[in-house]
Amino acid sequence: MQKKQKTSLVWFRNDLRVNDQTALYQAAKESEQVIALYCFDPRHFAETQFGFKKTEKFRAQFLIETVHELHRNLEQHHIALLVFHEKPETVIPKLISDYSIEAIYLQKEWTSEETAVTNVLKNELKHIIWNEYYDQFLFHPDDIPYTEFKKIPEVFTEFRKQCEKTVRVKSRLETHKLSESNLIKNITVIPSLTDLGLEDFEVNPKTAFPFSGGENQALSRIEEYFWESKKLSVYKKTRNGLVGKDYSSKLSAWLANGSISARTIYWEVKRYEKEIGANEDTYWLIFELIWRDYFKYISLKHGNKIFQLKGILNKTYEWKFNPKAFQQWTNGQTKEPFVNANMIEIQQTGWMSNRGRQNVASFWAKEWEQDWRIAAAYFESLLIDYDVHSNYGNWIYNSGVGNDPRDRKFNIKRQAEMYDSNGAFQKLWLQTSLF
Incomplete structure (x- = not known):
């Protein structure tokens, strides 16, 4: 039987749960003591080159609520979640020293920003056992x-x-509870929106995502x-x-x-x-x-091709970028009411339907032929359900540089007739006398 490590660290990133969580399950099984960590990395809340935050208030609020719940659920398993508003590269070496941590357990990531952070730490902490899981x-x-x-x-x-x-x-994993003596004193604080440099807001009563x-x-x-x-x-x-x-x-x-x-x-x-x-x-x-x-x-x-202008097809289009067009698109001031309603919805709620996403992307990339990467970054900033792979995968797909074998362009007026035939959605967000 394998000898248990004395103390392990579970480093949470995009795996903020207790149930069916491989890194946590393995750490609890293989260690006498488990400490958990989440970092609100300041880089995730900084302003991008396009003039908006990398993570805006809607997704940040959802994340804060998630971390609060993770904190409570881990505590029931007698595991403390230490939370910092700092870079992991700063926090983790200090924790390893303070708690004599022998091993780090984490979900395996492969996109460039995440792997850059992990690699810096792996190079510095060569004596630590790293356990990464595709999860x-x-x-x-x-x-x-x-x-x-x-x-x-x-x-x-x-x-x-x-x-x-x-x-x-695979079957679901159930993490067992550790001994109550495992629980360390925890004086860390989960940041608020204002701590992250964002503004408080009231949830829009019209939102399709009131969760x-x-x-x-x-x-x-x-x-x-x-x-x-x-x-x-x-x-x-x-x-x-x-x-x-x-x-x-x-x-x-x-x-x-x-x-x-x-x-x-x-x-x-x-x-x-x-x-x-x-x-x-x-x-x-x-x-x-x-x-x-x-x-x-x-x-x-x-790899990084999903973030590059020519996409995975290495296909060249005459992409443009007009800041005025970007303002019109983001503020719902284009010639297409259906596009406008969807863009106002995401601006005011952080949510947009799948149907809406495809139409506004087709309009931006295929009608206006504007640089899709800026629009993808805007979605990254606002969408509560932003996932790097799905967001960029869908944007290259809709922009003709991804996995769409037909390279289709949406007939937006026809789409509006099909999916909003009575104009209810457009009325909800445009509040005009058009309908």
Whole structure:
């Protein structure tokens, strides 16, 4: 039997949960004492070169709520969550010294900003045991039918069919409680919006996302959307909706910061199908989880290309950037009312429907032919459910430099007629006499 480490650190980033959390599960199993850490990295709240914050108030508030809930849930497992508004490179070496930490457990990241931070620490802390786990997938990298990431297909359908045929989704992990004597004194404080340099705000009563951050809130949403209202049984029919909280599951926000795992959602869908009934709608939520996985695999395969102007296709367009056009787009002052309504919605709530995202992206990149990267950074700033892989994967897809084999352009007027035929969504956000 392996000898237990005395003290380990679980470094939380985009895996802010206690249930089905591989790093936490392994640390609790292999250590006598576990300490947890979350850093509100100042770089994440700094102003970008485009004049807006990298993380704005909506996502920051959701994150703060998530960390508060993680703090409480870890405490019930007798694990203290130390929280700092500092760079991890500053905090972690000090903690290792103060608590004689022998090992660090964390979710494995591969995008450039995250790996740069990890590599600085690994170079400095050569005596520490590093335990990293791929933990943000539905289909685990060890289980997919491709021996190398470079063999991941460029077309989603091929990837989906192969994985559905061959991959068994892993079971959920349950972290055991540690001894009460494990709990260290914790005087750290979770920052507020103002501490992060952001302004307090009231949630807009018109928002389609009136939810709070945190693992318990994610589980509560599943309870409500699956078991109480049984809306899962009509998910595919309603998912292109625009108004209200129940046209889609809204689970993307909790998935994005890892306060729920894709596996947890998958197995809950499977239980629902067994107890209530399976149909195309219930399957479609799993289908969307597979899309999410696919964008993660595309970023594993192509690395920084997902952030570059020519995308993964290395395709050249005559991209422009007009600051006035950007102001018009972000403030909902274009010639397209449907685009305007969606852009006002994200500006005032931090949320936009999937249908809206595709239309505003097509308008920006295909109609106006403006640099898609600036728009992607704007989404990163505002979206509560921002996920680096899905955000940039969708932007390159919609801009003709990603995984869309058809390079389609949306007919926005037709889209508005199809999905907002009575103009209810546009009325809600434009408040004009147009409708």
